Each structure stands twice: as structure tokens, then as C-alpha cells.
Amino acid sequence: SQTIHQWPATLVQPVGSPLSLECTVEGTSNPNLYWYRQAAGRGLQLLFYSVGIGQISSEVPQNLSASRPQDRQFILSSKKLLLSDSGFYLCAWSGDGGGTDTQYFGPGTRLTVL
Amino acid sequence: GESVGLHLPTLSVQEGDNSIINCAYSNSASDYFIWYKQESGKGPQFIIDIRSNMDKRQGQRVTVLLNKTVKHLSLQIAATQPGDSAVYFCAEGRRAGSYQLTFGKGTKLSVIP
Numbered sequence: 001s002q003t004i005h006q007w008p009a010t011l012v013q014p015v016g017s018p019l020s021l022e023c024t025v026e027g028t029s030n031p032n033l034y035w036y037r038q039a040a041g042r043g044l045q046l047l048f049y050s051v052g053i054g055q056i057s058s059e060v061p062q063n064l065s066a067s068r069p070q071d072r073q074f075i076l077s078s079k080k081l082l083l084s085d086s087g088f089y090l091c092a093w094s095g096d097g098g099g100t101d102t103q104y105f106g107p108g109t110r111l112t113v114l
Numbered sequence: 115g116e117s118v119g120l121h122l123p124t125l126s127v128q129e130g131d132n133s134i135i136n137c138a139y140s141n142s143a144s145d146y147f148i149w150y151k152q153e154s155g156k157g158p159q160f161i162i163d164i165r166s167n168m169d170k171r172q173g174q175r176v177t178v179l180l181n182k183t184v185k186h187l188s189l190q191i192a193a194t195q196p197g198d199s200a201v202y203f204c205a206e207g208r209r210a211g212s213y214q215l216t217f218g219k220g221t222k223l224s225v226i227p
Contacts, residue, residue: 006157043203043219044158059214090157102148103205103215105157 002027006091006106013113019064019078021109023091026072031093033074034103035066038088050074086113122201124222133191135221137204142185144206148215149178149189153200161189161202191223199225 003026013019025031035047046059048066056066063082067075074091088110092103127133139147145166150158164171164178164187171178177190187204203220 044217046214049214102160102163104160105150108155108157110155
């Protein structure tokens with residue numbers, strides 16, 4: 001069966017510091033991968049998605065970037081964190097059948113920028 | 115239903131009763147719909163999905179109803195249990211031509227023991 005991992009689970013970082021959140025998927029190959037941010041009481045905001053190694057689509061221009069160095073690894077980064085980057089970050093995967101498909105989420109990373 | 119501002123709609127039900135959670139979707143071209151359950155501090159968990167060629171689908175203790183005429187989706191939970199307490203939200207998408215799902219903001223279900 002497929003599993004998705006995210007780490008760290010929680011993170012407290014000062015403003016201006018760099019960020020690296022990692023997501024890995026097991027039990028599937030060539031998945032579509034997604035990064036979302038969820039603010040309290042709000043829906044999921046899609047940040048990035050990737051349909052293959054090195055292929056990144058950005059949905060919202062911002063202080064963050066994403067990379068996919070391996071088939072089942074997706075990384076969310078920032079060079080300098082802002083207070084507004086605080087939130088709950090979720091990674092998700094879906095099948096590679098093309099088109100919208102069920103997305104399965106990881107456990108999330110709670111990021112607090114102070 | 116959908117949230118307004120920062121406050122999620124809340125549904126309180128007695129343990130053992132049935133729960134109905136509603137969702138209005140926006141895109142008449144959407145042909146795929148999913149319900150997720152999210153417990154506090156955790157990632158969303160897939161519950162059930164339905165395609166637009168169906169109007170009803172049943173799972174274990176859950177039923178999803180789709181009314182394409184009024185763009186309305188509902189999730190029915192039978193014999194609600196304390197472990198069902200969570201935020202539930204729907205997602206809509208198109209099976210072809212897009213990699214994106216559009217998510218609702220959710221409804222908070224509270225089960226009264």
C-alpha cells in the first residue's frame with residue numbers, strides 16, 4: 001500500500017531564516033505531487049504541483065519554491081521566511097493516470113515563523 | 115456547507131444519530147467529487163468519492179449524494195460516533211485536462227456523547 005511521509009511534524013523558525021520541508025511517497029511510482037498551505041478556518045491553498053522529476057508548476061507567486069529531485073520526493077523551500085509563511089503545510093500525491101484524481105495527504109507540518 | 119470568513123459552519127449531533135453535511139460546488143464542468151475528513155492537527159483523510167455519472171454512492175456508514183442540477187453534494191454519516199468528530203470538506207475536479215482539485219472550506223462536526 002502507498003504511504004506518504006512529511007517531516008518535520010512541527011517547526012518554529014525565526015523571520016529571515018531558510019526553510020526546507022520534505023515529503024516522500026512509498027508504494028507508487030511516477031505520482032503527481034502537491035504542496036498545499038492551510039490557514040486556520042480556511043480551505044487548502046495549492047502552492048505547487050509536479051507531474052514528474054524536475055517538473056514544477058507554481059500556482060501562487062510567493063516567497064516559496066519547490067523541487068522534485070527524485071520520483072517520490074518533493075521539497076518545499078524558502079531562502080528567507082516571512083511571518084506570513086506560518087501555517088499548516090500539507091503534501092499530497094495522486095496517481096499518474098492524467099487528469100484530476102483522488103489526492104492523498106500526508107500528516108502535515110505545522111510551521112510557526114516568529 | 116461552505117464557510118464564511120474565518121468561521122467554519124458547525125454541526126452538532128447526538129451520538130447514534132445520522133449526520134448530513136452539505137457542500138455547494140461552483141464549477142458545472144466538474145465531474146469528480148471527493149469528501150475528506152480532517153481531525154485536528156492531522157492531514158485530510160479520504161472518505162469517499164463520486165463521479166458525475168452517478169447520483170449516489172455508499173461506503174461503510176457513509177453515503178454521498180450528488181445533485182448536478184443545483185450543484186450540491188452531501189455526505190451522510192449513519193450512526194454517528196465520537197470518532198467522527200472532525201472537519202469535513204468536499205473537493206471538486208475534472209477527470210481530464212486538469213491536475214487540480216478545488217476544495218471547500220469545510221464543516222466542523224461535533225458529536226455529543
